[in-house]
Amino acid sequence: METLHRASSSCWHPSSSSYSSLPESRNGHMRFGLGLVKVSSISKRTSQRISSRQVRTNPNSNVVRMQDGAVATKIAPIEGEISPMKRLKDGISPTTSSQEGNDLASFDVKKDESTVSITVVGASGDLAKKKIFPALFALYYEDCLPKHFTIYGYARSKMTDEELRNMVSKTLTCRIDKRENCSEKMEEFLKRCFYQSGQYDSKEGFTELDKKLREHEGGRIANRLFYLSIPPNIFIDAVRCASLSASSANGWTRVIVEKPFGRDSESSATLTRGLKQYLKEDQIFRIDHYLGKELVENLSVLRFSNLIFEPLWSRQYIRNVQLIFSEDFGTEGRGGYFDNYGIIRDIMQNHLIQILALFAMETPVSLDAEDIRNEKVKVLRSMRPLRLDDVVVGQYKSHTRGGVTYPGYTDDKTVPKDSLTPTFAAAALFIDNARWDGVPFLMKAGKALHNRRAEIRVQFRHVPGNLYNRNFGTDLDQATNELVIRVQPDEAIYLKINNKVPGLGMRLDRSTLNLHYAARYSKEIPDAYERLLLDAIEGERRLFIRSDELDAAWALFTPLLKELEKKKVIPEYYPYGSRGPVGAHYLAARYNVRWGDLGLEQ
Numbered sequence: 001m002e003t004l005h006r007a008s009s010s011c012w013h014p015s016s017s018s019y020s021s022l023p024e025s026r027n028g029h030m031r032f033g034l035g036l037v038k039v040s041s042i043s044k045r046t047s048q049r050i051s052s053r054q055v056r057t058n059p060n061s062n063v064v065r066m067q068d069g070a071v072a073t074k075i076a077p078i079e080g081e082i083s084p085m086k087r088l089k090d091g092i093s094p095t096t097s098s099q100e101g102n103d104l105a106s107f108d109v110k111k112d113e114s115t116v117s118i119t120v121v122g123a124s125g126d127l128a129k130k131k132i133f134p135a136l137f138a139l140y141y142e143d144c145l146p147k148h149f150t151i152y153g154y155a156r157s158k159m160t161d162e163e164l165r166n167m168v169s170k171t172l173t174c175r176i177d178k179r180e181n182c183s184e185k186m187e188e189f190l191k192r193c194f195y196q197s198g199q200y201d202s203k204e205g206f207t208e209l210d211k212k213l214r215e216h217e218g219g220r221i222a223n224r225l226f227y228l229s230i231p232p233n234i235f236i237d238a239v240r241c242a243s244l245s246a247s248s249a250n251g252w253t254r255v256i257v258e259k260p261f262g263r264d265s266e267s268s269a270t271l272t273r274g275l276k277q278y279l280k281e282d283q284i285f286r287i288d289h290y291l292g293k294e295l296v297e298n299l300s301v302l303r304f305s306n307l308i309f310e311p312l313w314s315r316q317y318i319r320n321v322q323l324i325f326s327e328d329f330g331t332e333g334r335g336g337y338f339d340n341y342g343i344i345r346d347i348m349q350n351h352l353i354q355i356l357a358l359f360a361m362e363t364p365v366s367l368d369a370e371d372i373r374n375e376k377v378k379v380l381r382s383m384r385p386l387r388l389d390d391v392v393v394g395q396y397k398s399h400t401r402g403g404v405t406y407p408g409y410t411d412d413k414t415v416p417k418d419s420l421t422p423t424f425a426a427a428a429l430f431i432d433n434a435r436w437d438g439v440p441f442l443m444k445a446g447k448a449l450h451n452r453r454a455e456i457r458v459q460f461r462h463v464p465g466n467l468y469n470r471n472f473g474t475d476l477d478q479a480t481n482e483l484v485i486r487v488q489p490d491e492a493i494y495l496k497i498n499n500k501v502p503g504l505g506m507r508l509d510r511s512t513l514n515l516h517y518a519a520r521y522s523k524e525i526p527d528a529y530e531r532l533l534l535d536a537i538e539g540e541r542r543l544f545i546r547s548d549e550l551d552a553a554w555a556l557f558t559p560l561l562k563e564l565e566k567k568k569v570i571p572e573y574y575p576y577g578s579r580g581p582v583g584a585h586y587l588a589a590r591y592n593v594r595w596g597d598l599g600l601e602q
């Protein structure tokens, strides 16, 4: 039996729909969540053991990966599985049909007959060099890319294939824990990278690209992924030209769109309308790279696969939730972009609100993308739009420390001297539904602060009638439990508890139950872009933003953003490298909240 994907223990990918123990076997096929799987390249002995293995599958992919790296193929559409016809209609690669000795139409993909071409539009840019090419190489190294794949860089800059390879090679690294054959793998990878120069609004440029892609595809089923790594004002031109001149004729065509998705509700709706002139919603993959971060993905696992958290996950036990993002560097080099957006659009309206939605959503019907996104939208639509009163904005100013002078935001040449753009914001948000009524969700995001960190802090209520109250002194808030999910750096999940200090007396102290990833797992954590690129290749939409989610998120922030601009609200200035404006503390105090990241022991 053919193996449809190079079996690899590391490319075991958390695609959505099933995460279950393996199902019963029938004629060599395993009952599997939404469909049947034919287990390929698995010995009889292995298949007997298989039921104890955990499996995940992607509803739009025929490839199913076992936890131990073996590979199986979904062969029959049952119980809501996407039919081969719908796959064709949706632009998902068609599959060949062969009877498999049962009454269900088999649709094994012949891997040799399909290719994936990934075109990085804006290949000469910062994001492409910093994130996209390195992530593609990491996927290649991990054997996660299909057998037939080609990578194209597309941009206006004149470059040869060799020059692109040279540029890309400077950005590639191997994981610390996996260096075997690294340079060999890099060479192989680079040979699969090519370049086409062209304008973003030029059908000719994309027609030329199409011609070259077709040569590489060699008559196979051609699946094409375009990654728009370009400034937003040219998104629509590029999509128009790519879709009209370089869409796949017989496979799927998907487009990854980078943020910003507009500046407010209106511009976002215009962008969506523009994209939908040329693409169907299910071809659009709006990326929010925070959704690809390991601990953000883990949020649902933490909540829904442990008994102890979900019962506490409501207003009944949670006093407040804090979403904190800080960077210890300014906007250096990106001031031009940033000044038009500011921290609320750059971080809060997307990364933090997405985390909040995942954190607060009800249990989805299943792990399918649409079920999860439906629940996220409900949360967003249950929230109150932000009021100016519930927001504090700040901007960093120059600061000299240890003989070094750190520039203020407006010292950047690309930023107007009188700019009021916030580089820091704190906000109190509320979800008006039964689960979260009255619970403040506090957000804080800032650049040029004292550290680089992204975390979720959940502060629990006081223990009613606590027998040990007198051991805590007067500050009872200090004695409540706090769950911290540290997204980065140094990923960890820890729970602050009260504990008796060993000894004959009765002294309590605060301790932590700590799941520190570096200590627990030896494997390096993949970059968010790796996960998201792999998802896009596999047609998994769970970690991408649907247009109604985007609309709901903008509806929360647009009135505030307009008011800030109309009233020309002056930001509170804070020194580069500080903890940010003190206004953030007053805001929190209004809701009886103390930021959890300020204490000595955090």
Ligand SMILES: NC(=O)C1=CN([C@@H]2O[C@H](COP(=O)(O)OP(=O)(O)OC[C@H]3O[C@@H](n4cnc5c(N)ncnc54)[C@H](OP(=O)(O)O)[C@@H]3O)[C@@H](O)[C@H]2O)C=CC1
Pocket (backbone or CB within 6 Å): 122, 123, 124, 125, 126, 127, 128, 155, 156, 157, 200, 228, 229, 230, 231, 232, 234, 258, 259, 260, 337
């Ligand atoms: N860089 C980052 O860390 C992040 C970026 N993003 C988003 O990703 C996208 C790409 O970002 P980034 O790589 O930093 O962008 P760049 O400014 O580096 O632009 C990418 C490429 O687009 C072309 N380009 C730049 N400006 C223009 C213009 N005015 N008109 C036409 N073409 C232009 C250039 O290529 P050429 O001249 O060769 O055509 C450039 O190399 C943007 O939407 C950005 O907002 C999102 C998150 C983080």
Ligand SMILES: O=C1O[C@H](COP(=O)(O)O)[C@@H](O)[C@H](O)[C@H]1O
Pocket (backbone or CB within 6 Å): 289, 327, 346, 347, 454
């Ligand atoms: O989207 C953005 O994210 C980065 C922070 O990403 P991280 O993965 O390095 O935490 C931020 O610096 C940038 O301003 C913003 O556009």
